[in-house]
Amino acid sequence: xxxxxxxxxxxxxxxxxxxxxxxxxxxxxxxxxxxxxxxxxxxxxxxxxxxxxxxxxxxxxxxxxxxxxxxxxxxxxxxxxxxxxxxxxxxxxxxxxxxxxxxxxxxxxxxxxxxxxxxxxxxxxxxxxxxxxxxxxxxxxxxxxxxxxxxxxxxxxxxxxxxxxxxxxxxxxxxxxxxxxxxxxxxxxxxxxxxxxxxxxxxxxxxxxxxxxxxxxxxxxxxxxxxxxxxx
Amino acid sequence: xxxxxxxxxxxxxxxxxxxxxxxxxxxxxxxxxxxxxxxxxxxxxxxxxxxxxxxxxxxxxxxxxxxxxxxxxxxxxxxxxxxxxxxxxxxxxxxxxxxxxxxxxxxxxxxxxxxxxxxxxxxxxxxxxxxxxxxxxxxxxxxxxxxxxxxxxxxxxxxxxxxxxxxxxxxxxxxxxxxxxxxxxxxxxxxxxxxxxxxxxxxxxxxxxxxxxxxxxxxxxxxxxxxxxxxxxxxxxxxxxxxxxxxxxxxxxxxxxxxxxxxxxxxxxxxxxxxxxxxxxxxxxxxxxxxxxxx
Numbered sequence: 001x002x003x004x005x006x007x008x009x010x011x012x013x014x015x016x017x018x019x020x021x022x023x024x025x026x027x028x029x030x031x032x033x034x035x036x037x038x039x040x041x042x043x044x045x046x047x048x049x050x051x052x053x054x055x056x057x058x059x060x061x062x063x064x065x066x067x068x069x070x071x072x073x074x075x076x077x078x079x080x081x082x083x084x085x086x087x088x089x090x091x092x093x094x095x096x097x098x099x100x101x102x103x104x105x106x107x108x109x110x111x112x113x114x115x116x117x118x119x120x121x122x123x124x125x126x127x128x129x130x131x132x133x134x135x136x137x138x139x140x141x142x143x144x145x146x147x148x149x150x151x152x153x154x155x156x157x158x159x160x161x162x163x164x165x166x167x168x169x170x171x172x173x174x175x176x177x178x179x180x181x182x183x184x185x186x187x188x189x190x191x192x193x194x195x196x197x198x199x200x201x202x203x204x205x206x207x208x209x210x211x212x213x214x215x216x217x218x219x220x221x222x223x224x225x226x227x228x229x230x231x232x
Numbered sequence: 233x234x235x236x237x238x239x240x241x242x243x244x245x246x247x248x249x250x251x252x253x254x255x256x257x258x259x260x261x262x263x264x265x266x267x268x269x270x271x272x273x274x275x276x277x278x279x280x281x282x283x284x285x286x287x288x289x290x291x292x293x294x295x296x297x298x299x300x301x302x303x304x305x306x307x308x309x310x311x312x313x314x315x316x317x318x319x320x321x322x323x324x325x326x327x328x329x330x331x332x333x334x335x336x337x338x339x340x341x342x343x344x345x346x347x348x349x350x351x352x353x354x355x356x357x358x359x360x361x362x363x364x365x366x367x368x369x370x371x372x373x374x375x376x377x378x379x380x381x382x383x384x385x386x387x388x389x390x391x392x393x394x395x396x397x398x399x400x401x402x403x404x405x406x407x408x409x410x411x412x413x414x415x416x417x418x419x420x421x422x423x424x425x426x427x428x429x430x431x432x433x434x435x436x437x438x439x440x441x442x443x444x445x446x447x448x449x450x451x452x453x454x455x456x457x458x459x460x461x462x463x464x465x466x467x468x469x470x471x472x473x474x475x476x477x478x479x480x481x482x483x484x485x486x487x488x489x490x491x492x493x494x495x496x497x498x499x500x501x502x503x504x505x506x507x508x509x510x511x512x513x514x515x516x517x518x519x520x521x522x523x524x525x526x527x
Contacts, residue, residue, distance in 0.1 A: 051437055071442070071524065079439035089434045093244045102242070103438045150438070 001027040001189050002048065002158065007057030009043055016055070017043045019213045025191070027157075030184045032200045033193040035210035041162070041193045042086070044210065048160050048191060049083045050074060062157065079107055082156030082188075086163045088147040090135040096122060096142075097131040100149045107154055121149045124179070126172065140167035148176055152183055159183060161192045165199065177203065242435055243428050243445070245452040250423045254453075255460025257416055262464030262507060263471075265409045266500055270472050272402040273496030274489075279395040282388060290355040290365070291382040292322075292372065296348040300378065306351050309376045313353065316368060318361035325352040413507065414514050417457070421449060421518045436526065446519040450512045457511035461504035469500070 002025035009018040018040045025031060033041055046052040047059060050066065059066040062080060069077065082103075090099050097118055104114045122131050125145040135143055144167040151159060159180065165173030177192075177199065184190045191208075194200065200207055209217040245251070292313065294305050306324045313322035330352055357363055369381040425432070432445055476489040492500065 049437060051433070075436075075439045075441045078437060083437060089430075089437075091242060091431060091434065093247075094242070102435075106435070106439045106441075106444065 001025050001029070001062065003058075003060040004047075005058040005060075007047065007054045007059055009040075009047060009052065010055045017213050018047070018054075021057070021215050023208060023215060025189055027189055028184065028187050030181070030190045030203075030205040031192070032203075032205055032207045033191055033210065034195065034197070034200060034207060037195075039210040040213045041210055043213075045083070045160050045162050045191070045193055048158070049081055050078050075106075079103065079154060080157040082151035082154070082159045084144075084147050084151045084159075084161035084164045086166065088135070088143045090143060090146055090150070092135050095132045095134055096127055096138070096146045096149075099135070099146055100153050103150060103154045109154075118149075118153060121153060122146075125149050125176070141169065141172060144168055145172070145176070148179070152179070155183075155186075156188060159188050159190045161190070163194055164192060165194070165196065173199070241448070243424075243431055243448045243452075245424060245428070245448065248424060248427060250427065251420050251453070251456060254416070254420050254456050258413065258457050258460030258507060258511075259462075259464035259467075261409050261413050261416075262461040262503055263468045265406055265507075266465050266468030266503060267471065268402045268405045268409070269496060269499050269503070270468070270490050270492055272399055272406075273492040273499065275395045275399050275402075277491055277493050277496075279392055282391055288357045288359065289384065290357065291384070292353040292355060293380050293382055294351040294353070294376065295378045295380070296350050297378060298348075302351050305376050305378060306353060309353055309372060309379050312372060312375050313355055313368075316363070316371075318358050318363035319355055320358040320361075321354075321356040323354045323356075325354055327351070410510065413457075413510065417453060417511050417514050418518050421453060421515050422522070424449065425519065425522050432523070433526070436523075442520055442523045445523060446516050449519045450515040453515045454508040454512040458504050458508040461507045465500065465503055 002023075004021045004023050007018060007021040008016050010016045021044065033044065035041055043052070047054055048061075050061070053067065061077060064073075064077070091102070094102070097115065100118045100122060101114045104117070119128075119131060122128055125148060127133075127142060127145055127149070130138065130142065133142075135146065138146065144164065148161070148164055151161070161180065164180070165176060168176065173196075180190050180192065181203070207217055208215055292309055294302060294309065296302070310322045310324050313319050327349070330349055331347075334347075334349070365381065365383055372379045372381055435445055472490045472492075476491075479489045
């Protein structure tokens with residue numbers, strides 16, 4: 001599903017923010033990605049989300065080597081990936097409903113199908129009454145839930161979430177983690193970047209630990225490590 | 233019309249302040265382009281009319297001579313010309329008629345009667361006749377020594393050259409207007425791309441193709457161009473009507489009225505469509521090129 005081989009990444013001519021990253025995520029796996037602030041978690045997620053290219057090494061997604069992909073192949077690949085950004089990245093002028101509907105619209109789904117699914121999902125994440133609300137009028141937690149709904153609406157094969165519960169209360173955070181688990185059970189590969197060690201220990205999934213751009217715990221085929229050191 | 237061009241649903245380009253004045257600029261460009269087209273087609277028609285009128289038409293001029301019997305000379309020349317094979321008609325132009333031709337240059341109140349004006353004979357050549365004008369001139373000069381055959385050719389050639397030069401200038405102006413319009417549109421699109429880079433990035437990351445994003449830009453900008461072109465064209469047509477009205481009311485026969493003909497009218501009406509298409513193509517190229525630089 002996802003394979004990184006000696007991947008390095010730098011922004012422009014700056015220093016490498018990721019160094020010699022190698023791991024393999026099996027289809028249907030669920031991993032946490034953690035590490036101190038500035039360790040390179042967001043950069044790793046950018047590579048997974050196909051928003052940036054590595055400066056060296058090989059990345060294989062869905063059995064295709066990313067550097068060999070033509071530009072025209074990228075949209076189809078990205079539609080297989082759902083991303084929940086830490087800063088939500090919602091379109092402020094669109095309603096919650098239209099924000100969540102966007103991936104389906106881009107994939108060419110029909111309007112009647114789109115809006116039925118979207119309304120149901122928004123209901124599930126507790127935003128059934130705010131389908132027409134625009135992001136600036138929503139709280140941080142509500143925006144986060146819209147962002148999660150947008151990421152999962154088209155049943156992605158790979159779901160990446162950057163601090164998905166960061167703006168929510170504990171109950172809603174757990175509820176959303178259960179949603180991610182449900183998606184994982186039906187075959188979606190999930191990677192959740194978080195600082196929340198309690199959350200990591202509660203779910204007990206494999207953990208990738210990043211520090212100074214180096215991956216110290218690799219995701220392997222074998223059972224997940226139980227370690228959960230405080231990154232701070 | 234807005235529905236025809238489509239709306240930029242995600243990018244909300246309609247709310248951009250940076251493109252608010254683009255229609256005004258396009259309007260000014262179309263105004264100038266429409267006037268250039270008006271001039272271009274009017275000149276083309278005028279040149280064609282001159283050629284048509286003067287090709288089968290000659291003038292015989294008998295120099296003014298206060299001591300000679302000019303009437304007799306005119307009569308002799310008309311007789312000779314009428315008897316010449318290939319000449320359909322030869323008509324002596326009355327003195328008053330000749331003086332009337334000078335009015336636009338000298339004014340109505342000038343003492344035209346006192347001028348040493350030559351006598352003129354209008355000669356119409358029969359269609360498809362192969363008349364030897366040099367031989368006719370020689371024969372005429374022998375019969376009426378003060379007569380001279382004017383075939384208008386040198387004058388017409390100069391006028392045609394002048395007309396063609398002005399046409400070329402008008403075409404150059406059109407080209408310049410096109411280039412300036414393209415440059416203005418490029419700058420506006422680049423500004424739009426910078427302003428909406430975050431939304432574009434989000435759209436890309438959730439699977440939007442470059443074409444999808446480019447379409448939102450090209451539809452919006454071609455709509456601006458089309459809607460901007462309409463007032464420019466309307467004002468230009470009004471200006472042409474006013475010009476024609478002034479030309480006719482001033483009796484200034486030196487200036488031909490603007491008359492574009494059917495081809496010119498079609499070209500004028502197509503201007504907004506053409507500028508919209510030019511904008512659409514330009515925007516598409518600029519946006520796709522810029523997007524290719526993104527991952």
